[in-house]
Amino acid sequence: MAFTIAIDGPAAAGKGTISRAVAAHFGFAHLDTGLLYRAVGVQMLDGTDPIAAATALTPHDLERADLRGAAAGQAASKVATIPEVRAALLDYQRAFARRAGGAVLDGRDIGTVICPEAEAKLFVTASPEVRAHRRHAELRAAGSDMSYDDVLRDVLDRDARDRDRSTAPLKPAEDAVLIDTSTMDIAAAIAAAIAAIAARR
Numbered sequence: 114m115a116f117t118i119a120i121d122g123p124a125a126a127g128k129g130t131i132s133r134a135v136a137a138h139f140g141f142a143h144l145d146t147g148l149l150y151r152a153v154g155v156q157m158l159d160g161t162d163p164i165a166a167a168t169a170l171t172p173h174d175l176e177r178a179d180l181r182g183a184a185a186g187q188a189a190s191k192v193a194t195i196p197e198v199r200a201a202l203l204d205y206q207r208a209f210a211r212r213a214g215g216a217v218l219d220g221r222d223i224g225t226v227i228c229p230e231a232e233a234k235l236f237v238t239a240s241p242e243v244r245a246h247r248r249h250a251e252l253r254a255a256g257s258d259m260s261y262d263d264v265l266r267d268v269l270d271r272d273a274r275d276r277d278r279s280t281a282p283l284k285p286a287e288d289a290v291l292i293d294t295s296t297m298d299i300a301a302a303i304a305a306a307i308a309a310i311a312a313r314r
């Protein structure tokens with residue numbers, strides 16, 4: 114049976130951690146849709162036309178080691194404003210969403226554009242400062258020496274670009290459950306997400 118859980122929200126709000134935990138809890142497959150845009154973004158940085166990269170994307174492209182860094186995130190947010198790039202990635206995401214056995218997709222436009230018919234929708238957010246602190250700690254643990262101020266600027270930049278673009282902008286679906294993780298630890302955020310989804314099953 115297909116059951117789609119759409120989890121949207123801004124950069125570094127905790128969507129990834131929550132999505133993986135939710136997928137494990139319900140035994141569903143998980144797709145981090147940001148990785149698709151990151152894979153196109155790094156190819157643009159390499160000099161490939163982003164529309165050509167999106168059209169020819171393969172699972173192998175999602176395994177590059179540099180996809181999680183800040184440069185890939187900024188490049189992803191830029192290629193994500195191109196309607197043809199978004200269109201090229203649509204069918205794959207929709208097919209994943211309706212696979213038998215259930216699926217969790219996290220991104221920016223899952224509940225609004227990719228899967229408006231998703232059985233459960235969450236919008237996970239937190240203040241920009243809290244998100245920047247979390248991302249800063251993650252980057253430091255991974256060996257980066259980026260300053261907190263630079264991380265905050267990166268978060269605000271991406272928020273503005275993701276929210277203000279004309280195609281599939283970042284916004285909560287009307288029927289999404291909002292989870293603000295600013296003052297929650299990760300266990301509380303996961304529990305809130307699971308409770309909201311369980312109410313829809």
Ligand code: DC
Binds near residue numbers: 148189
């Ligand atoms: O979730 P993330 O930080 O890995 O996403 C990277 C960028 O990709 C994000 O800034 C905007 C874009 N993106 C998007 O436009 N739509 C999605 N469904 C997922 C990501």
